[in-house]
Amino acid sequence: xxxxxxxxxxxxxxxxxxxxxxxAYVGITDHAQSELGEIVYxxxxxxxxxxxxxxxxxxxxxxxxxxxxxxxxxxxVSEVNEELDGxxxxxxxxxxxxxxxxxxxxxxxxxxxxxxxxxxxxYLSSL
Amino acid sequence: xxYPYIPHTDADRRAMLKAIGVESIDELFSGLGADLLLEDxxxxxxxxxxxxxxxxxxxxxxxxxxxxxxxxxxxxxxITPATVKALSSLPSFVTAYTPYQAEMSQGLLQAIYExxxxxxxxTGLDVANASLYDGxxxxxxxxxxxxxxxxxxxxVLVSETIHPFALKVLxxxxxxxxxxxxxxPQQGGIADFEVLPSLLSDEVAGLIVQTPNCYGLLEDYxxxxxxxxxxxxxxxxxxxxxxxxxxxxxxEWGADIAIGDTQALGLPLAFGGPSxxxxxxxxxxxxxxxxxxxxxxxDKEGRRGYTLTFQAREQHIKRERATSNxxxxxxxxxxxxxxxxxxxxxxxxxxxxEQSYAKAHYLAYHLAQLPGVTLVWDKPFWxxxxxxxxxxxxxxxxxxxxxxxxxxxxxxxxxxxxxxxDELVLxxxxxxxxxxxxxxxxxxxxxxxLK
Numbered sequence: 001x002x003x004x005x006x007x008x009x010x011x012x013x014x015x016x017x018x019x020x021x022x023x024a025y026v027g028i029t030d031h032a033q034s035e036l037g038e039i040v041y042x043x044x045x046x047x048x049x050x051x052x053x054x055x056x057x058x059x060x061x062x063x064x065x066x067x068x069x070x071x072x073x074x075x076x077v078s079e080v081n082e083e084l085d086g087x088x089x090x091x092x093x094x095x096x097x098x099x100x101x102x103x104x105x106x107x108x109x110x111x112x113x114x115x116x117x118x119x120x121x122x123y124l125s126s127l
Numbered sequence: 128x129x130y131p132y133i134p135h136t137d138a139d140r141r142a143m144l145k146a147i148g149v150e151s152i153d154e155l156f157s158g159l160g161a162d163l164l165l166e167d168x169x170x171x172x173x174x175x176x177x178x179x180x181x182x183x184x185x186x187x188x189x190x191x192x193x194x195x196x197x198x199x200x201x202x203x204x205x206i207t208p209a210t211v212k213a214l215s216s217l218p219s220f221v222t223a224y225t226p227y228q229a230e231m232s233q234g235l236l237q238a239i240y241e242x243x244x245x246x247x248x249x250t251g252l253d254v255a256n257a258s259l260y261d262g263x264x265x266x267x268x269x270x271x272x273x274x275x276x277x278x279x280x281x282x283v284l285v286s287e288t289i290h291p292f293a294l295k296v297l298x299x300x301x302x303x304x305x306x307x308x309x310x311x312p313q314q315g316g317i318a319d320f321e322v323l324p325s326l327l328s329d330e331v332a333g334l335i336v337q338t339p340n341c342y343g344l345l346e347d348y349x350x351x352x353x354x355x356x357x358x359x360x361x362x363x364x365x366x367x368x369x370x371x372x373x374x375x376x377x378x379e380w381g382a383d384i385a386i387g388d389t390q391a392l393g394l395p396l397a398f399g400g401p402s403x404x405x406x407x408x409x410x411x412x413x414x415x416x417x418x419x420x421x422x423x424x425x426d427k428e429g430r431r432g433y434t435l436t437f438q439a440r441e442q443h444i445k446r447e448r449a450t451s452n453x454x455x456x457x458x459x460x461x462x463x464x465x466x467x468x469x470x471x472x473x474x475x476x477x478x479x480x481e482q483s484y485a486k487a488h489y490l491a492y493h494l495a496q497l498p499g500v501t502l503v504w505d506k507p508f509w510x511x512x513x514x515x516x517x518x519x520x521x522x523x524x525x526x527x528x529x530x531x532x533x534x535x536x537x538x539x540x541x542x543x544x545x546x547x548x549d550e551l552v553l554x555x556x557x558x559x560x561x562x563x564x565x566x567x568x569x570x571x572x573x574x575x576x577l578k
Contacts, residue, residue: 041414043414049278059414061444065444066445066448068448
């Protein structure tokens, strides 16, 4: 059974979003990382670019497949997690502590519209 | 053998039908609606025996006219060392179409690894893939890579002087993908970069150029890479890989992508194919490269081994989101190129390229002395040059008379481009394989026709 953290918001594409000091941190869920298996590469988006909600923003490659990361809320990429460049396996080790990128500014109303942890748990069990 | 090609006997068929539990072929297909079945038999003649077919095909083949080829336009008659055929015909290579159980085929993987290493050495770029289908396919893959590398781009600039077939394939591809191909016009036989700044915009993913270009002329790309990079766009240079022995490499021009066709390196003319494309890119573009990359590694006992390393854009990795479908590569053709390069070495490549240069210039110089033809553009060239006639009738006569002498004098550019403006242009290619006698034969015949 995969873990889900409370107080985060989720997309149906298995990304999580955490708000901290007016910034939106985006990562992939435990379910996503375990489905992917051993992650070997994370393509990080260019800093300074604005991405729409639902736009393909990055690719996470595992030994099994390469999966698109669908940007969960509109915003401007203000930082990326450079550590993943050399150590993509950090996502397998702790997907909650290792975000992919940060959006600032971001679209608050779209954040509010994401799934709560309970809703995401229900969504997962419906799969 | 006078038997038909399908080896099943009536007894075989009966046994097979019995095994699946039907009485007859008709019963096997009874699930199909009557409206789908043919009422009459298909009007084709009776089969012929293997021997009859062989004779028929031989007699057709004998109608081919042999001649000394001065034909090029992307397909050149170079000297190929005997090692190429001898080694590439080894059954273990010939049958290893494409490595699906990749790591079982260590020999083939090693050959592909060597191919990649040599392409990197020749082009000066960081990483090469396991090959593409041909030069035109490589151009499309370069366009696709550029578009993927720049967000919200949709335009690829393409020089009018790239091979007309590559341009055709690019145009067809752009039609399907709804991208725009914008031509950079030629001026005096080479791409005119004066207009380049006015063509650049946020939508431009990059530029594809070719040298030697479709006229055989060498182009100068000084400052072009900087201009594109300042616009966030990429530069792809297509080049005959043999020409890189004596001209600047793609990396030296500052290109991001090197592409081309390896026909000149060990592949026979074979009526125009199959050929083999190559692509090398800067390290930063590695993940966007199409096809696959073979890497060297060590096994658990520390022995050197080879493995398929990158195939990030491929359909078996990215499923429906694949942006490359080079699931097989031209492994056998790439192998021939690899053996050719290994046999020649860098010194041999330089020798072949220099001899081609010297012989082409010898022929061009003497042809230019004759009335009725000119080397209209005063531009540097390597092994192929455009001979321009002042009269179409004269050109036809020239081609016919030389053909009667057993010489294929050149390729009419308009036969490739279908452009009226190219009607008087004859492209003459001279490789290191053409002997002094063959060159003199050409000149003597030309002097007779053009006097």
